[in-house]
Every structure is written in structure tokens, then in C-alpha cells.
Amino acid sequence: MKKTCFALAGALVLFSAAARPTQQAAKPAAPAIPVRYEELTAPEFVQAVARSGATCVIPLGILEKHGPHLPLGTDLIDCREVSLRAAAEEYTIVFPPYFVGQIFEAKHQPGTIAYGSRMLLDFLQQTCDELARNGIRKIILVNGHGGNDSLLRYFCQSQLETRRDYAVYLFDPAYDAATEARLAKLRKTTLDGHAGEEETSVMLAHHPDLVHLDRAGAESGEDVKRLAGLKYAYTGIWWYAGQPNHYRGDGSAGDKEFGKALLEAESGLLVEMIRSVKKDTVTLELQKRFFDDAAKPLETKPFIKK
Numbered sequence: 001m002k003k004t005c006f007a008l009a010g011a012l013v014l015f016s017a018a019a020r021p022t023q024q025a026a027k028p029a030a031p032a033i034p035v036r037y038e039e040l041t042a043p044e045f046v047q048a049v050a051r052s053g054a055t056c057v058i059p060l061g062i063l064e065k066h067g068p069h070l071p072l073g074t075d076l077i078d079c080r081e082v083s084l085r086a087a088a089e090e091y092t093i094v095f096p097p098y099f100v101g102q103i104f105e106a107k108h109q110p111g112t113i114a115y116g117s118r119m120l121l122d123f124l125q126q127t128c129d130e131l132a133r134n135g136i137r138k139i140i141l142v143n144g145h146g147g148n149d150s151l152l153r154y155f156c157q158s159q160l161e162t163r164r165d166y167a168v169y170l171f172d173p174a175y176d177a178a179t180e181a182r183l184a185k186l187r188k189t190t191l192d193g194h195a196g197e198e199e200t201s202v203m204l205a206h207h208p209d210l211v212h213l214d215r216a217g218a219e220s221g222e223d224v225k226r227l228a229g230l231k232y233a234y235t236g237i238w239w240y241a242g243q244p245n246h247y248r249g250d251g252s253a254g255d256k257e258f259g260k261a262l263l264e265a266e267s268g269l270l271v272e273m274i275r276s277v278k279k280d281t282v283t284l285e286l287q288k289r290f291f292d293d294a295a296k297p298l299e300t301k302p303f304i305k306k
């Protein structure tokens, strides 16, 4: 099929060139190269770094229970889908499946892989360092797992610990009012957050073979509020206190159309983010200035707005 298309396209180019000999032939499009890091050859990787504007997306998932009806790798599978869709529209390199993250709160459930806290930071830092050693200057973290939220913000803050010649950006999507309203119309449940309506819908939209909708009601995803008496306090056991089944919401409300809308909305924002990161020169410039000053803080001049 592909070969036929190429042959036909070639014939059309020849025909139009013959018909309009004075016009310049269209510049041939650069050959397609994979977006998936692991599929690139080494020479293609060199091209990919240039074509991506030295950017790379790391979609971060986890291995944890997702109710009685979704796969352990739900977050990983979903955030890779969002990243691959965005990369197909705005070229960037997509890092291989990354399942090292914060998931201590699900250690009581089967299948959880919960690496140690220091290892999580070291592994991500060394991954970024290695990407930078290979020419990547802008690393985009796309988080698919709620348990990583604090870790990844801390990781971004910790990038100021020592001088680096690359920048880390965390995808931080926020929908506009129109998108929120469109999604709200499709949403059926009010309690959600883990393996509920949203995640089940997204998986139904792109990997329905991995969803066992008939099992979604086999466990309760209610918030049982076992720490309701605690005021103005955060404690690590909060999630287990509310969600002992590591399930929040009702996956049986999952719907393919809602999932399609969620995937489109999120990947659309990621496309915008990738474009803005490619254009961004300020972050690296400010990082450099910051590290210069941090090396000699007594010589730091007052900032004067020009």
C-alpha cells in the first residue's frame, strides 16, 4: 500500500514538473524518522535531536493496581498515548516506558513496584543527565500518575541545586472554560480520582482490549473518610485512609466518547506546550545567570527592571 502511494506521488511530481517546466520543484519533505527513542537508529538519533529542537518528552507512569478492571500500567499506557499523539503533531523524541515513581501508598496491593525514595530522584536525575550528554537541552516531563505530583515538582526545584546546561519542564495542563464545560457535559460521576470514570474512559478510547468493564463494580471506589476528624493536617496515610481499595470513583461509568475527548484535550495542550518549550530561550538564559550569581552571591547586583 505504501509503495503504491509513493509510486503515484512520484508520478504526479514528474507530471507536474513536466507541465510547468519553469516552476521550481517543491522542496522534498525530510524523511520520516520515529518519535520513539527506542526505535531510532544511532544516525537517526542525531537527526532527531536536531529536528526536535533538542527536546525530549519523558512520559512517567507507574505499576500499581487500577481498580479490579484496569491494567497495572494504566498511567504508563495512557501518558505514553498522550505524548505520542502530541509528538506526531509536533516532532519531539519520546523516551521509552518509564515506570519508576512514587507509589508507597499502594504497597498493600498486588503488583505494585515501589522503588525507594532516593532511588527515584537519582534515577530521574541520571536519566536527564544522560539525555543532556546526548545533546538534549530541554526535557519535558509528562506525568501520568497522581502519586508523582509532589515528587516531580520537587525534582524541578532540585534542578537549581547545581549548575546544569539543560532545563527540565513539567507539563502542567489547565483547560480553558470552554473545554471544561465540554468535558463536564460528558462526565457522569462526581467522585473520581483513581481507576474511576476518567481513567476507564481514556483506556476505552485507545486500548479497549485492556478494560474489563464488567469487573469495575467488583470493589468499592467510595471515599470512606477514615481521617475525617483530622483538621488542617496532611499525613502520608491520607490516601489509604480514604481509599483502602486503592480505587476512587466508579469505573463502570467509563465511556469511549468521554475518553476520546479527554485524550484530544490533553494532547492538544501538550502540542502547545512542546511548541512553547522549543521557542523558549529565557529559561536556559535565566538558569545560566542564576548559577553565575549563585557561585558568587556576595557580588550579586540588585535586579533593575529595564
Ligand SMILES: [Zn+2]
Pocket: 066, 074, 075, 144, 145, 146, 194, 195, 199
Ligand atoms: Zn492512574
